[in-house]
Amino acid sequence: MTYLGEGWDSTAVLVDGWVQRRPRRAEIGPQLVRETAVMPWLAPRLPLPVPVPEVVSADPVVVRHRLVPGEQVADLTAAMGVQLGEFLLALHASSVDEAARLGVGPLVLPVERFRAEVRVPGGEELLARLGDLPADTLVHGDLGPEHVLGRDGVLTGVIDFGDVHIGDAALDLAWALHSTPPEFAAALARTYGVTAELRERASVWHRLGPWHEVLYGNDIGDPRITEIGLAGVHERLRSWVSPI
Numbered sequence: 001m002t003y004l005g006e007g008w009d010s011t012a013v014l015v016d017g018w019v020q021r022r023p024r025r026a027e028i029g030p031q032l033v034r035e036t037a038v039m040p041w042l043a044p045r046l047p048l049p050v051p052v053p054e055v056v057s058a059d060p061v062v063v064r065h066r067l068v069p070g071e072q073v074a075d076l077t078a079a080m081g082v083q084l085g086e087f088l089l090a091l092h093a094s095s096v097d098e099a100a101r102l103g104v105g106p107l108v109l110p111v112e113r114f115r116a117e118v119r120v121p122g123g124e125e126l127l128a129r130l131g132d133l134p135a136d137t138l139v140h141g142d143l144g145p146e147h148v149l150g151r152d153g154v155l156t157g158v159i160d161f162g163d164v165h166i167g168d169a170a171l172d173l174a175w176a177l178h179s180t181p182p183e184f185a186a187a188l189a190r191t192y193g194v195t196a197e198l199r200e201r202a203s204v205w206h207r208l209g210p211w212h213e214v215l216y217g218n219d220i221g222d223p224r225i226t227e228i229g230l231a232g233v234h235e236r237l238r239s240w241v242s243p244i
Helices: 026-045 078-092 096-101 111-117 123-130 169-178 182-192 196-220 223-238
Strands: 002-006 010-015 018-023 054-058 061-066 137-139 148-151 154-158 165-167
Touching (some): 018 026, 026 061, 026 078, 026 096, 078 137, 078 154, 078 169, 078 182, 096 137, 111 123, 123 196, 123 223, 137 169, 169 182, 169 196, 196 223
Antiparallel strands (some): 002 010, 010 018, 018 061, 054 061, 137 165
């Protein structure tokens, strides 16, 4: 058995080629079980490998899936941008009705907690934008560098679909357009067909990202994580120029 690490929601170990995941909190158990219903349907529709988990134990909840090849990519290239753009086109074209039948619901943002726990200049302006964002697309929900895998110059998989939901396609573009090398972001934008309006919505989601880190730090009582999150909130709000 090899310990693979832990995220905010679950821990993972590698056992005989299988990644076993366990929830870190009780409310995450149903989320892991939901993946076992959604991913077998979704995986064949996607151009990159993704986890296809199965239930090992219902109480306590343990799920497992075959190891998706690759590692976190240090140097994202234009060719990888094309690959991720094609992946997102396929994901976002998936049937919302079928996803809902399999248990996928809308994103519920903790706006009141944001308002109460992240009091920063410009924060209310950002929160006000959230009510105008659409919720009509099946999205990964947590697409970032730790969840996009590659090897030998190509992408090899996308992992961690615990936050999959019916929401705004721009959420999945937030990191890819605003926190990646220019050549990668440009190739992804061309492949996906990113419009100015979609890019602007992605910037809203990008600026909201560290707010979740603040709440997570507060939840687990770790002031260091809270401070890192607040620093990110301030940095991203300072760089935000609101549209006229």
